[in-house]
Amino acid sequence: MLSELSPDVVESMLTNQYFGRIGCAANDRVLIEPVAYYYDGHFIYGLTRQGTKTQLLHENPHVAFEIDEVVTPTLWRSVVIEGIFEELKDEDRDDALFLLRQRKIPVFADERFGYPGVDSPTGNKVVYPVVYRIRIGRKTGRCYEYSPDQN
Template structure:
């Protein structure tokens, strides 16, 4: 049976997952990439090294975001959401976003102390030496969800 997810199911899937796909568009180019995130109050929080997706979102902040939970070919849930990219520059908000991402991801990592790019490292001096992340949020304005079971 195919169906639509209700608002509560959409919210649940967005909160449950930690990897989503971000779609951005600029000057005739569409770019879709997977990334880690955490979700709270209709906002997707992420971080990334500077590069193509950041450049594209700075030029065109309209993006879409997709997550799914695939149990089998005939048993899955998927959410697609649309919103606006906003780079986080306020130091306090940036720290809170990074803490949220770290707290969401690290319980799922085999060896969290080796992930300096997520703000955790055995040696505090290692933090920030691999990348200086761009921390951003996607403020969602529209969400839809589908399922098959």
């Protein structure tokens, strides 16, 4: 049986999870990718690297963000957010980096994570993070529970 999640359950799920998926689309291309995130009760904050996702998000900042929780094979919960992607700069970026300090962007074996204004490691390709937030427009949550009694 499908049911709506209460606002309290939606908030709890967003607060207690670390990984979600961001969906974006531009120029006849649709992309869904996993991301680590931090939710502060108002925004979704994240780190990523320059690439296809950031290119699409700069062209069309409208995003979908989803998290799931599989409790058992017959019980799952899902939260979907519709919002606007905003790349952060300066003080907003620094504040978000503080919130995201435990989250890491994925890097390849020959790469190292760098920060502007900090000496880069030598001998490696340096990847600088794109720090962003999602301005939440709409949040919905659903739950599915299968019962053998259901027809």
